Amino acid sequence: ETxxxxxxxxxxxxxTNKKSLKCEQHLGHNAMYWYKQSAKKPLELMFVYSxxxxxxxxxxxxxxxxxxxxxxxxxxxxxxxxxxxxxxYLCASSTGYSGNTIYFGEGSWLTVV
Amino acid sequence: GQQxxxxxxxxxxxxxxxxxxxxxxxxxxxxxLWYKQDPGEGPVLLIALYKAGELTSNGxxxxxxxxxxxxxxxNISASIPSDVGIYFCAGQPETSGSRLxxxxxxxxxxxx
Numbered sequence: 001e002t003x004x005x006x007x008x009x010x011x012x013x014x015x016t017n018k019k020s021l022k023c024e025q026h027l028g029h030n031a032m033y034w035y036k037q038s039a040k041k042p043l044e045l046m047f048v049y050s051x052x053x054x055x056x057x058x059x060x061x062x063x064x065x066x067x068x069x070x071x072x073x074x075x076x077x078x079x080x081x082x083x084x085x086x087x088x089y090l091c092a093s094s095t096g097y098s099g100n101t102i103y104f105g106e107g108s109w110l111t112v113v
Numbered sequence: 114g115q116q117x118x119x120x121x122x123x124x125x126x127x128x129x130x131x132x133x134x135x136x137x138x139x140x141x142x143x144x145x146l147w148y149k150q151d152p153g154e155g156p157v158l159l160i161a162l163y164k165a166g167e168l169t170s171n172g173x174x175x176x177x178x179x180x181x182x183x184x185x186x187x188n189i190s191a192s193i194p195s196d197v198g199i200y201f202c203a204g205q206p207e208t209s210g211s212r213l214x215x216x217x218x219x220x221x222x223x224x225x
Contacts, residue, residue, distance in 0.1 A: 002155070002157060002158075004155075006155075041217075042215050042216070042217050042218075043201070043215040045212060048212070056212075088155075090155050090156070100143065100144045100163075100205045100213070101144065101146060101158070101161050102213060103158060104148075104155035104156045104157070104158075105155050106154050106155045107153075107154065107155040109153070
């Protein structure tokens with residue numbers, strides 16, 4: 001139990017579907033992150049939120065849409081994804097958005113068919 | 114962007130052996146972190162290092178923040194089968210506002 005909970009753990013979706021990934025942190029942190037992890041690639045930072053404001057968007061396609069309603073919750077809305085978007089999506093949190101120590105959730109395995 | 118070189122990429126060892134892996138960077142880092150990722154799970158923080166020369170242990174794991182601030186190593190002593198997984202280093206560059214940079218991981222296999 002890392003204090004960062006992600007749901008669902010596994011998701012299979014068609015390219016025309018709309019789905020969402022959810023993340024909740026119980027650590028009292030004020031920064032949250034979405035990372036993408038593909039096979040044989042380093043972790044890719046997608047989005048950073050600090051105090052519910054997006055502070056970073058690393059050239060992520062618009063078919064990924066983040067939402068941070070409060071400092072404990074983070075969503076990643078998915079629509080019209082491509083098969084190459086299949087990956088493990090990791091949520092993380094830290095005490096500040098400079099993020100010198102971040103804690104990850106268990107990840108959501110996404111398969112796009 | 115910042116680059117971290119993590120080595121080795123993979124290791125196959127016998128149970129009971131000691132393991133050593135390291136990360137190097139061309140630039141100075143303020144923080145070094147070591148994570149372990151089990152199959153199908155997210156990375157779990159093992160050890161965090163915040164000062165040059167710092168040597169920290171967590172059970173059978175020991176990690177050090179290099180004196181030059183450009184490297185770090187992780188040692189695992191007396192390996193056991195549950196040590197299997199991918200070990201990632203991560204570092205925060207000295208440059209203000211820089212984000213954590215991750216290594217590509219070391220895949221550890223422990224044969225009973």
